[in-house]
Amino acid sequence: MKNLIEINKLTFKRNNRAIFNNVDLFIPKGKVTAIMGPSGTGKTTLLRLIGGQLAPANGSIKVAGQEVPTLSRNGLYNLRKRMGMLFQTGGLFTHLSVFENVAFPLREHTQLSNAMIRSLVLMKLEMVGLRGARDLMPSELSGGMARRVALARAIALDPELIMYDEPFSGQDPISMGVLVKLIRSLNDALGLTTVIVSHDVQETLSIADYVYVISDGGVIGEGDGGAITQGQSPQLQQFLHGLPDGPVPFHYPANTLKNDLLAEGDA
């Protein structure tokens, strides 16, 4: 099995706090890989590092054999044409209709005729089930529909890799089901490599071929869905079962309550 993305000894710091510390991660080609972890552990940051929007302090990030942090501007832009990314909010262009949103990457990067672009856009919209919504503006779409349109836009250029940032957060059960089905079927039908970043345990486990759980700057568990749920690490158990207290404490670090209450004078 060949890996599309290979991350070795990655270190990334923000304001002197290490978000990642010597992380190794491998994303196999043609599979759905999920990266899970509590909020604030830098899951979105990881996607931006892969996309070259951020530069790591140390380590190597190879996408399709190319070392992302050292690529030139042109090299990076050429690589990005082979990636699609779905942002948490969708990131649709608010001044363009659904149709024009999906057509945008085609118009920017190809010299296709209008008729050709029209057919391609309608095909992509058909895949996400929104061909009928092509004349709506993004403000008229529900959150789930906006994500599906963004998905159609992300696959417009037929990328090899598609990355989802929190695709399930804030969705009702129906949209969630639709998205789960779409992500899986697009991966299989188009032969994509999929990376999902999420903290929705059940949905993510149901479609992922391989799962990484990250917390505290490092990988705390990896394996296929079964191996992860069997994992013995207390951090992993707390995250998977949503326990309120555990290795991640309920209390934000502070003095003892007694000391704080007695020290009322010096606020």
Add this chain to the structure above:
Amino acid sequence: MINQVEALGRLGIDVIRKYGKAGILLYGAIFRVPNFRKGFALVVQQIFAEGVLSLLIIMVSALFIGMVVALQGYHTLSKFGASQQLGPLVALSVARELGPVVTALLFAGRAGSALAAEIGLMKATDQLSSMEMMAVDPLQRVIAPRFWGGFISMPLLTIIFNIVAIYGAYLVGVKWLGMDAGAFWSNMQSSVEFHADILNGIYKSVVFGVVVTWIALYQGYDAVPTSAGIANATTRTVVYSSLAVLGLDFVLTAMMIGEW
């Protein structure tokens, strides 16, 4: 003490960094122009958004400013028996100062704040990031056309402001106060110089166009991607660009009078 020195130093470095970032933005906007055919359509759209949509407020303000300058000027001049000089008074003050400065201030309020809000919103809703991930450079696709739109719109708006303000003065001076139309125009013509007065005013407006658009774009691009951040960015756009316009106006006027 050491802490305060450190804070001051940090502030200084932050300020310099901001100028650096703004400089890079301007550089990108000017030199990363998209290919001509696509870029042209985008710039036309921006001339529409920044220029044509500002036209109404510019023209209405110009009419009133011209009328009020004429009214004030007429009463002051007639004390010296020089009310015949109303034409030159209005034309010179409008062409040299009021035209470029008031247009720039109105432009900052109308188009500048809209630009900052639009770009801040695009940033907050990940539109700029998704553009980057689609291998489209936001500097080229979003910032550059807006910059050139402002650069082109501002002098055009100033020219229109000038003509409307002078027409307003004509209405008050000739139609209302009963001055002789021939004297109004001929006195104006003999004291207004095309290069020294009218062209210099337009040069000023080009500089203001660059500065106001630049400030608006930078504030939007650098905004904190939240609602409060966007609100801040629009406020700062109006405040900073108004100050910059008034300060630069003094510098430019001094340069022009000093036969630069």
Add this chain to the structure above:
Amino acid sequence: MLSQRIIETLVGIFLLAAILALITLAFKVSGLTTFFKQEGYNITASFDDIGQLKVRGSVKIGGVTVGEVTKIAIDPSTYKAVVTLRINSTVKDIPVDSSASILTAGLLGDNYIAITPMYSKDFLKDNDEIEETHSAMILEKLIGQFLFSIGHSNDKNSDTAEKGAKQ
């Protein structure tokens, strides 16, 4: 959202309006005529003192503008100011014995040249010179003359003062 075609049309109108406005500013407001020479002919006149007369000052007959000053030079041999006037071609028949004087519009106004026509049957042609000229009235000089005449005419004191006041 307006279509691109409408936007382009509106922007086109905006551009055209601005260009028209600029042309109006150039010709109606600043009287820029150097690009298009108006039809007309030149005549010259020499003055001892032109006061504040400037290039592009107007030339009037009976208060009506008929041309403008196009050039002011000094004649190095006579030390007189040679003023070139361009008269509109519609005003053809200015008698050769007419006189030119430099007057001021109002108290604070610009100087202009007034031509007073006389009765000759010969008319001025291109590059002719007006012989009869009156220099600008310079306020300082008038006051100087006035004070001088008071100091040197003890017997007609009140008379001169009256004259001065009338001037």
